[in-house]
Amino acid sequence: MARKPLMAGNWKMNNTIGEAVVLTQEISNQYEKEWPESVDIVICPPFVDLKPAKTVFDFDKTKIAVGAQNVYGEPAGAFTGEISVPMIKEIGCTCSIVGHSERRELFGETNEGVNKKVKALVAAGLYAIVCVGESLAVREEGTTDEYVCAQVRAAFAGVDAREATTCVVAYEPIWAIGTGRTATPEQAEAVCAAIRATLSEMFGEEVAEGMRVLYGGSMNPGNVGELMVQPNVDGGLIGGASLKAASFVQLIEACL
Ligand code: PGA
Helix, strand or coil: CCCCCEEEEECCCCCCHHHHHHHHHHHHHCCCCCHHHHCEEEEECCHHHHHHHHHHHHHCCCCEEEEECCCECCCCCCCCCCCEHHHHHHHCCCEEEECCHHHHHHCCCCHHHHHHHHHHHHHCCCEEEEEECCCHHHHHHCCHHHHHHHHHHHHCCCCCHHHHCCCEEEECCHHHCCCCCCCCHHHHHHHHHHHHHHHHHHHCHHHHHHCEEEEECCCCCCCHHHHHCCCCCCEEEECHHHCCHHHHHHHHHCCC
C-alpha cells in the first residue's frame, strides 16, 4: 500500500510567540497548494505557540497542521503544569508527539505514561506520533530491534487496530538526535521494517501497512533523499532543520 509521507517539525523548546509567528509566516509564504496531494505536514511548536501558529496557517488557507510535543494522559484535574488532550484539541491540533527521548531521559517519561497518552489521544480522535529509539549503548550491544520493538509494544498496549491506524511511529536513534550523525539509510530502514513487523503482529498486516513510520535524527536537506527512498521510511520527525523555513520547505519538497 502506498503511504503518504508525513513531514513533522519538532521545534522543541524554541521560538517565543513572536518568533513562532514569523517562522510560520515564512513557511506559509512558500506554501504551494499542490503540496497536500503528495505530503502531509505538521509542525509541533511549544504549547504557547500552538494557537498563534494555527491562526497563521488557517488565515493563509494552508493545509499545514499543528500538533503538540507532549500531552498529559488525564482529561482534567489537579495536575499542576500539565496540558490535556481536550485543551490541544480545542486549539485544532491533530496530534501530539509522545515519548520523545528527551522526555524519557530528562523528564522521566515511562513506557506506561506513553501508553496512557496514546490512549487519551486516540480516544479523543487525535493521533499520536510515538517516538522510539535506542541509545548508543543499546546499539553497540546489538539489541536495537528488541529494544525499539518493546517500546512499540508498550506504547500501543491495549490500543485496538482501529485506533492505531491513524497513529505514527517515529524511529529516532538517540545517538543521531541533534548530533549531525544520521543513521545510514540501511540502519534506518532495518529498524523501521522491524517496527512495521511488530505493528503487523499487533494489529494485522493491513493496518500495519497503512501506518506511517518516520525517521528522526539529524534529518536535513542533504540526507532526506536517501532516507525517503527506503521502503519503510514514510517521512521525518525533524528538529533542527524545522527551525528555518528554507530547510523545512526543502524537506517538504523532497517528498513531492
Ligand atoms: P534533530 O531532532 O532533527 O535536531 O536531530 C529530531 C528530534 O529530536 O525529533
